[in-house]
Amino acid sequence: MNDKLDQAFEAFKTYDWGTDIKAIAPIDEAIIETYGDAAARKELEMRLAEVLTTDVSRDAKDMVCRKLRTIGTAASVPTLAGLLLDEELSHMARYALERIPAPEAAKALQDALPKAKGVIKIGIISSLGQRGTTEAIGAIGGLLGDGDAAIAAAAAKALGDIRTADAAKALAKAKPTQAVTNASLACAEALLADGKKADALMIYKKIAMSSDQPKHVKLAATKGMLECSKK
Numbered sequence: 001m002n003d004k005l006d007q008a009f010e011a012f013k014t015y016d017w018g019t020d021i022k023a024i025a026p027i028d029e030a031i032i033e034t035y036g037d038a039a040a041r042k043e044l045e046m047r048l049a050e051v052l053t054t055d056v057s058r059d060a061k062d063m064v065c066r067k068l069r070t071i072g073t074a075a076s077v078p079t080l081a082g083l084l085l086d087e088e089l090s091h092m093a094r095y096a097l098e099r100i101p102a103p104e105a106a107k108a109l110q111d112a113l114p115k116a117k118g119v120i121k122i123g124i125i126s127s128l129g130q131r132g133t134t135e136a137i138g139a140i141g142g143l144l145g146d147g148d149a150a151i152a153a154a155a156a157k158a159l160g161d162i163r164t165a166d167a168a169k170a171l172a173k174a175k176p177t178q179a180v181t182n183a184s185l186a187c188a189e190a191l192l193a194d195g196k197k198a199d200a201l202m203i204y205k206k207i208a209m210s211s212d213q214p215k216h217v218k219l220a221a222t223k224g225m226l227e228c229s230k231k
Contacts, residue, residue: 005030012051015060024063031071041071049076058088065092074102081108090120094127106133113139122154129158137162141170144180153179163190165199172206181207181217188224201228 004026011023027048034040048071051064061083068076077100083093097105110133113124125143128136140162143155156174159167160183168187174180188203204224207213213221 009047009051012056012060012064013054015063016057017059019059027067031067034071042073042075045071045073045076049079052079052083061089062092065089065096069096069099072096072100072105074100074104076100077102077104077108080105081112084108084112084124085116085120087120090116090123094123098127098130106131106135109133110136110139118148122150125151125154125158129161132162134162134164134166137164137166137170141167141173144170144174153177156180156183159183160186163187165191165196168199168203172203176210176212181213185217185220185224188221192224192227197228201225204228 008024008026011019015024027044030040030044034044045068048064048067052061065080065083068080072080077097080093080096080100083089084097086093094109097109106128109124109128109131113121113128113136116124125140128140137159140155140158144152144159146152146155156171156177156179159171163186165187168184168191171180171184171187184203184207188200191197191203192200201224204221208218208221208225210218
């Protein structure tokens with residue numbers, strides 16, 4: 001098995017999307033076989049992370065990130081973090097970091113946020129939302145008024161994905177765009193489900209009473225208010 005695994009890692013040197021996937025299949029087999037074996041799994045993770053530091057193709061690095069999404073731990077976070085500002089590799093680095101449960105993964109995304117621009121920044125905001133990173137609420141909330149409408153909208157959606165009372169408070173301070181309203185409704189729904197009816201009611205009431213909201217949004221807020229009134 002070791003010889004096959006070595007050959008699979010060697011295959012990354014010439015790998016692209018046209019390469020026969022069987023060439024790296026032993027890596028998937030190793031991922032399965034090392035389940036429950038912490039030492040072997042860590043060794044495999046480190047070998048994968050090391051590939052990201054070499055000059056293999058973007059396709060090869062994309063594939064490695066997919067594997068690290070499955071077995072990645074705090075140990076591979078620094079290597080993945082180093083790709084976050086890379087225009088070609090940021091997306092797949094985030095793809096892996098979103099699923100790594102270690103707090104170091106969330107911190108790597110947070111640390112990269114103020115350095116990022118454009119679509120990379122939008123992607124990092126989205127990943128923080130997907131992770132439900134409550135520690136990033138302040139930073140994300142600060143982007144709700146960003147001059148780039150796409151960044152502001154991404155910030156609103158991320159807070160709607162985090163769905164906490166603090167996220168709702170950050171949204172309440174923002175200019176009431178459609179993205180902010182949608183995110184606020186998402187927060188209200190989560191707060192109601194969590195039994196925090198007073199917090200949810202405050203959000204629903206504000207939206208229902210707004211003269212700027214379309215009829216269907218007001219209707220959704222009104223239904224939410226009725227749910228809050230149930231015992």
